[in-house]
Amino acid sequence: MDKNFGAAEAEARIAKAWEDSGAFKAGANARPGGTPFSIVIPPPNVTGSLHMGHAFNNTLQDILTRWHRMKGDDVLWQPGLDHAGIATQMVVERELAKQGNVGRREMGREKFLEKVWEWKAQSGGTIIGQLRRLGASCDYSREAFTMDPHFQRAVLGVFVKMYDEGLIYRGKRLVNWDPHFETAISDLEVENREVAGHMWHFKYPLANGATYDYVEKDADGNVTFREVRDYISIATTRPETMLGDGAVAVHPSDARYAPIVGQLCEIPVGPKEHRRLIPIIADEYPDPTFGSGAVKITGAHDFNDYGVAQRNGIPLYALMDTKARMRSDGLSYEESATLAGQIARGEREAGDVSQINLVPEDMRGLDRLEARRLVVSQIEAEGLSVMTDSAEGPVPFVEAKKIMQPFGDRSNVVIEPMLTDQWFVDTARIVGPALDAVRDGRTRILPERDAKVYFHWLENIEPWCISRQLWWGHQIPVWYGLDLHAGQFTDDEGDDALDEVEILTLLTQRDFVGEEPRHHCAVDYEGVRDAFMGDLAGLPAPLNHARVVEVEDRHAAAQAFAQGLADHNLSQDPTRLVYPVWRDPDVLDTWFSSGLWPLGTLGWPEDTPELQRYFPTSVLVTGFDIIFFWVARMMMMQLALVNEVPFRTVYVHALVRDEKGKKMSKSLGNVLDPLDLIAEYGADAVRFTLAAMAAMGRDLKLSTARIAGYRNFGTKLWNAHRFAEMNGVFQAPRAEGIPAATAPVNRWIIGETARIREEVDAALDSFRFDGAAQALHAFVWGVVCDWYVEFSKPLLSGSDEGLKRETQQVMAWVLDQCLILMHPFMPFITEELWGTTAARAKMLVHADWPTYRAIDLVDAGSEAEMRWTIALIEGVRSARAQLNVPAGLTVPVVMTEADVPARQALARNGALIYRLARIEAPTEGAAPRGSITVATPGATFALPLEGLIDIQAEIARMTKGADKAAKEAAALRGRLSNPRFVQSAAEEVVEEARENLAAREAEEAQLRAALARLSELA
RNA sequence: GGGCGAUUAACUCAGUGGUAGAGUGCUUCCUUCACACGGAAGAAGUCGGGGGUUCGAAUCCCUCAUCGCCCA
Known part of the structure; x- marks a missing residue:
């Protein structure tokens, strides 16, 4: 034997041997009737590569998997990938640009998706290969992908089912909008960062020059300030949104403003002649101690304001387009301001205000930051800033202030709350079972504290926006058609048939594009065609004979319909009439599909043998950061679909940080690449370190010194075997089972081994990976390699042949036990030693996990x-x-x-x-x-x-x-x-x-x- | 602002009621025939401060301080 384990050479060879022999396949090494044990991998992103978090997460899963497999359980560790809508689309677009291709939009959807699949085939999923280097013993033959044809069918099927049950609906709500990718994104993809910002203080004059006594009092009720004001003071970090204000809100308990609640005030920006008036309302949201205590309410551009607006019936005026530029569509400013004024005075129902564009003409099309500068300068010019004293006399009051701002984690641009039409899951209706399952213990969350996080989030759950304005993903299985029931076309004769004139009216006077279309939901086009035909049947002839055809989009539909009417008008041939329908262009949130991961990877909705055997899965090992986004959603979805929990235990782990406790990030340059570490120290050392540091619920501060220490540990184990080899331990005939020993030292070490086996099992049973690793370290190094090997020396080199033989047998056994017990943690070096030190019936990966007990093997006297x-x-x-x-x-x-x-x-x-x-x-x-x-x-x-x-x-x-x-x-x-x-x-x-x-x-x-x-x- | 967590040896961390531990580092010695990625010996801790419960507290409770995370 060499003096060291040659990790670089051996790891690849051993990994191949495991896989070639099918050692990781579902059910491998299961004893007859073995208890099922299954884990689904938290699917890494198809664009991803192995980082420390993956290494940690998968090391823990692998330890459990190998342990159960050796125990003879029927084990499945299901690997796979997540299609990662935004990330993948971004990567592929970047690649295409690099190669000088035309952009996505010029290329068209179909062609672009071809490119994505090409990219996936070439460079997607490198992480799966990297998992092999870590030693992860997943059943790679079952690698799954959220965009597999089977998975796609399952996802669309679920959408349809949930739609039919009324659990999915379409609605206009405020969502996080990424202006770079021009799509809605989830909260998870938003990073709140503190940035330097400003707080401007402006005066909103009261309508018609009204005034009031503004009085401030101290805690004892003594008046500290009093003046007559003709305005209400507002602070904002986003002056450009003032254009869309619908109200000013104050706290109902705020005595300062009580006299003016219910009055109107003026937004101090925009063309003078169309100044907008908005109501002053009372709402619980404003914090009287913050700023002036009065808050402007821009329901379409702020999540808090949205709530206030909803509660108080304040209209939501959208100011920005999908690129977060100031809108230039819709009505003119004059018309818009007039309508908004009527609504504010209660002379008009708000209704659909989407055509109202309150961006003044001079700001239309501007970037939001340019618009902000303009708004500020206009207000200042008009003298409607709150003033403060300075060396140069009074100046506008602008505070430099740290503000929390949302950024897209992929695009790195400021995220805008945006009012858009999206699909939502009505989470409130499926959350109950997910809460109950954890409350009554059908699913256990470890550490327990994380169950609190789970409860807290689910108890305050918001509707889940599942549509994304992307191309890569599961396209929403909903088709739209023009709403011909809207009732504007007239059948003058009442004869249930449209004559030429009526059809011409329909053709020329209708703006189909502006109408809300009808829709139907089914897994494919065939499924919706009948539904649309049913709709048409109720229409007057000849429309009730129109053919349903699928077209690209709404625009194409309007054209095709018009063309059909025109053709029919000329030919009177009813077959020329078409009713065009188009599919919703959006795709589903990636989390919606990964929410199906446990069921979907096991073949659901087909009733597969795997599903029967391995569902619900045993354990989910995942990071604390996705308790809400993934764990909770899987719980809700599996329970909603099959009324069963997806997993029995959720082991939630913390973050791997650098040795100073900083989050690893590329910009800080403190990233430890697990592949580099594996190359330097070997996969075993990296794994053991991660396991030894996996104290439940605590972040790991990873240092290379610690990894080096456990690399040395591997070498120690290696050299104990080398010593044994040199002393004929492996050449001597082995004992069957546990050797019978007479010498105290041999009886003692057998007892110690039994103790450690119990300790490791107990630790792993309770997911205390660190406990198991530390116990093994203390035993293998501190007991076996130190004392036992030293004690054995005089016996192995002594003249008592019987004692020598006994010691050889015991040492062979003890070392084997070390290899077996260490294998889940350090699979490579142990497998290598297992192979070198004896001819074995099975590889170590399939060796039998021992069950001997301390009570039977410990000899108190020895x-x-x-x-x-x-x-x-x-x-x-x-x-x-x-x-x-x-x-x-x-x-x-x-x-x-x-x-x-x-x-x-x-x-x-x-x-x-x-x-x-x-x-x-x-x-x-x-x-x-x-x-x-x-x-x-x-x-x-x-x-x-x-x-x-x-x-x-x-x-x-x-x-x-x-x-x-x-x-x-x-x-x-x-x-x-x-x-x-x-x-x-x-x-x-x-x-x-x-x-x-x-x-x-x-x-x-x-x-x-x-x-x-x-x-x-x- | 609300919630959660942390504070133990120089550093990174285990340790949930019964004589304070590990890895790394440090000091001294040893190239003794498994291993210098080693061995032997050793120094090193008022377990953040204060109060309480208890026969007994690093551990349970209260409080303060500092740091971190999540949510607003």
Whole structure:
């Protein structure tokens, strides 16, 4: 064997061997009737590559997976990818641009999607390959993709089902709008960042020059300020949105403004002659202590304002287009302002205000920031800024202020709340079962604190916007047709047939584009065609004979319909009449499809054997950041669809940070690439580090020093095997099962092994990966590689052939157990050692996980003996080192006192003790002059080293030891002399304290006696 | 503003009622025939401050301080 494990070479070879042998396939190594154990991978983004978070997440999943597989459970770890609408579309568009292609829109949808699939085939999903380097034992033969034909059918089927049940609806609501990608995005894709901004303070004059007493009072009700005002003061960070204000709101309890609630005030911007008046309303939302206490309400451009507007019937005036420029469509400013004024005065119902464009002509088409500058300068020019004093006299009051601003995490542009037509899931109707399932324990969320986050979010759930204005994704299975029932065409004769004139009227007078279309929902076009034909049947002839045809979009539909009418008019051939329908161009939110992940990857809606076997899945391992967005949605959706939870346990893990605790980010340059780390330290070291640091609910601060430490751990394990190989351990015939041992050291290590197996199982059972890793580390390095290997040396090289044979067998067994127990954490090095150290029936990945128990294998006598042996060796070593006895010197020893167990332990383990402590076999007698004293439980030893040692140093050393023993004894005595302790503490605790006290007292006595002798010398 | 969490050795972190632990670093010694990615010995902690409960508190409760995260 080499001195080190050649990770770089071996990992690829071993990974291939595992996969070639089908070791990871669903059900591999399952014993007959094995309990199903299944995990679906949180699907990485198809554009993604492995980062530390993935490495962490998948290491934990792999540990569970390998552990259960070795236990003989029927294991499926289902891998796959998420199609990631925005991210993928962005990547492909960028690629196309780089290659000098025409843009997406010029290319057209069909062609573009071809390009996306080409890209996917070439460079999509590299992360799956990278998972192999990590050692992830997923069933790669089952790799799934949210855009697989099967998955697509499932997703569209779900949409239709939920639509039919009324759980999905179309509506106009405020959504997060990304002006760069021109699509709605989810909250998850919005990053709130604090940026430098400004707060402007403006005066909104009261209508008709009205005035009021503005009074401020302190906490005791004393008037601190009073003036007559003809305005209300408003603070805003976004002056351009003032154009769309629908009201000014104050808190109902705010006495300052009580006199003017219900009055109208004027928005101080826009052409003078069409100044808009808006009402002052009372609402709970404004914070009286913040700013002036009055808030302008722009319902179409702010989420808080939207709520206020909804509650108070304030119209929502949209100001921006899809690129977040000031609108230039719709009515003129004059017409718009007039209508808005009528609405504000209650002279007109608000109704559909989408044609009202309150952007003054001089600002139409401007970027929102340019518009902001214009608005500010116009208000200042008019003297309607709140003023403040400065060195140069009064100036407009503008505070420099940190403000939270939403940014698109992909586009990095400021996100706009935007009022648009979107599809929504009526989450309120499916949230109940998802809450109940966690409340009653059908699904358990770990750590428990994260269940609180889950509850909090679900209890306050908002409708879920599921449409995205993208091309890459599941196109919404809804088709629209012109609404011919809208009732504007007339059948003058009432004969249920349209004559030429009536058709011409229909053709020339209708603006189909402006009308809200009819729609039907089905998984495909065939499905909606019948529904539309049904609609037509109710129309007058000849429209009721129109053919339903599919066209590209609404515009094409209007044209085709007009053309059909014209053709019919000329030919009177009813077959020329067409009723064109077009499909909703939008796609579904990627989370909608990944919400189906557990069911969809297992073949649902078909009733597959996998579904029967592995659903609900056992565990979901995922990051805390997507509890809402993914976990909650999967819960809601699986429960809504099959009335069953998607998983039994959700293990929520924290973030991997850099060693200083900073979030890893490309801009900070503190990103640790797991692939680099794997190349440098090996996958095993990276995995073990992540597992060892996976304390539940706490972020990991990852340092390479720690990884190096666990790489060294792997080397340690490797070299223990190398030692064993050199001592014939692997050549000797192996025992069947657990070897029968006679020597205390061998009986002891077998017992210790049983303990650690129980500890690892218990830790993994409760998802304490760090506990399992740390226990293994302490055992493999601290017990096996240190003590047991050292103890074995005299036995393996000794003359007692029987003992040698026994030790070889026990060591072979113990090392095998180390490999088995370590395998889920360090799969590569353990598999390699497994293969090199014996001819095996199965690879380690399929080795049987042990079930032996400490209660059967621990031998108390051997254990006590080995503890004593270790204490003696450590005592001698410590004394020697502190008194600078040359390391290589083997020293004589006199045993000055010893009880029977000590004598027995010494007799049985002398060979190891003499070698490890570097002492000669002891003689018995009184302590010679100038000797070092070593006290062990039940015995005292003297190492005669007169002339070699410093008497004063030895006195100091023993005094320290005696004092320490005395101090501990005193503490124990104090406790034991307290009757309440003896009464109320557990019996074994009291007993332990008593034993401990006796030992401490004995130790102190031994040391004091030795000290007394020494003092005579000094 | 609301919620959650953290504060333990120089650093990074375990440790949920019974004698304070690990990895890394540090000091001294050792290239002893598995391993210097090693071995031996050692130094190093008022367990953030204060109060309380308890026979007993790093651990439970209250409070303060500092830091972090989530939500507004």
